[in-house]
Amino acid sequence: MSARFPKAATPLGPRARIAVVVAAVLLLAGGSVGYVMHAGQRTKGQRTEADASFTLAGPALYFRDTAGGRVAHQPLTDARTGGARTGGARTRGGPACDRFYASDEGALCLRARPGVLPKTYAIVLDRQLREKRRITVPGVPTRARVSASGRMLSWTVFATGDSYATTSFSTRTAILDQRTGYLIKSMENIQLTIDGARYHAPDVNYWGVTFARDDNRFYATVSTKGRTYLVEGNMRDWTAKALRQNVECPSLSPDNTKLAFKKKVSDDAAAPWRLYVLDLRTMRETPLAEKHSVDDQAAWLDDGTLAYALPGAGGRGSDIWTVPADGTGTPRMAVEGGSSPVAVAAPASAG
Numbered sequence: 001m002s003a004r005f006p007k008a009a010t011p012l013g014p015r016a017r018i019a020v021v022v023a024a025v026l027l028l029a030g031g032s033v034g035y036v037m038h039a040g041q042r043t044k045g046q047r048t049e050a051d052a053s054f055t056l057a058g059p060a061l062y063f064r065d066t067a068g069g070r071v072a073h074q075p076l077t078d079a080r081t082g083g084a085r086t087g088g089a090r091t092r093g094g095p096a097c098d099r100f101y102a103s104d105e106g107a108l109c110l111r112a113r114p115g116v117l118p119k120t121y122a123i124v125l126d127r128q129l130r131e132k133r134r135i136t137v138p139g140v141p142t143r144a145r146v147s148a149s150g151r152m153l154s155w156t157v158f159a160t161g162d163s164y165a166t167t168s169f170s171t172r173t174a175i176l177d178q179r180t181g182y183l184i185k186s187m188e189n190i191q192l193t194i195d196g197a198r199y200h201a202p203d204v205n206y207w208g209v210t211f212a213r214d215d216n217r218f219y220a221t222v223s224t225k226g227r228t229y230l231v232e233g234n235m236r237d238w239t240a241k242a243l244r245q246n247v248e249c250p251s252l253s254p255d256n257t258k259l260a261f262k263k264k265v266s267d268d269a270a271a272p273w274r275l276y277v278l279d280l281r282t283m284r285e286t287p288l289a290e291k292h293s294v295d296d297q298a299a300w301l302d303d304g305t306l307a308y309a310l311p312g313a314g315g316r317g318s319d320i321w322t323v324p325a326d327g328t329g330t331p332r333m334a335v336e337g338g339s340s341p342v343a344v345a346a347p348a349s350a351g
Helices: 014-044
Strands: 060-065 070-075 099-102 106-113 119-126 131-138 140-146 152-160 170-177 191-194 205-211 217-224 227-234 239-245 248-252 258-264 273-279 284-287 299-302 305-311 318-324 332-335 338-344
Touching (some): 106 140, 119 152, 119 170, 131 152, 217 239, 217 248, 227 258, 318 338, 332 338
Antiparallel strands (some): 099 106, 106 119, 152 170, 217 227, 273 284
């Protein structure tokens, strides 16, 4: 039995080949235009700026409203008696951000820019939430911090991967000094010391910066060779030293005596973390009452209370919870449908 082969196609003539190429170009162009138009419509709402009446005016808890992606706030009473779960009305109208943080003097808004190669806008805002500076960086936004004075800002983006629970991710962390305007695009060149010796490795990653009140000392996470470390850094001499292992996303208390962080307590990728607080005077760690896995850089509402995001219920992207920082008490719901919590104090003139 002879094998059966399909009949060979007749070669196209020059005019036919040109016609095919033109049609393909038009089709691709049409698809590209369609994508650009769709992307523009999709991001138009996300890029809406803050309403003129929406400013940093505390005491209030500011956060990203997951329903619309814009910053909102609600009244903040004594955090020790329930924190931001005050029952006050939610005020909307802030800027569109994927990650947000603020001090009493200004704010930092990280906004994802969709595309084949994702980028992030790091948008520096004043107290009126008016844009002062915009920096475009490659990657997906994940962490943002502002020092108490508003001078120092830091942000982290994922360069590859999208989860701290894996070993395949790569981050890039920047620091901006608003007083001098100097921008450190990546922390990877800082002089790092681990176990008393200078350390160099190609896989070093930094993230989760938190600043002290002097705008010089800071804490951050560094990962290398499958391990994570808490590092204490110095802006003036641009050095960092590792203090202890298995610490991620540190957050310094307002009185600068304690560090909250997430600690890996399980190899279960679905629930690897638990919140801890480290007393910097005694170096004693305390596990907090929140037993759910918290993959967030917690924020201090006062020296005794922390706020953080957890996956939301009822289809919500995330909810904000609060918990006492001394290991006692129970977690309490603060905001339904929120993330990126930060407490903003009342203006000094208001007492």
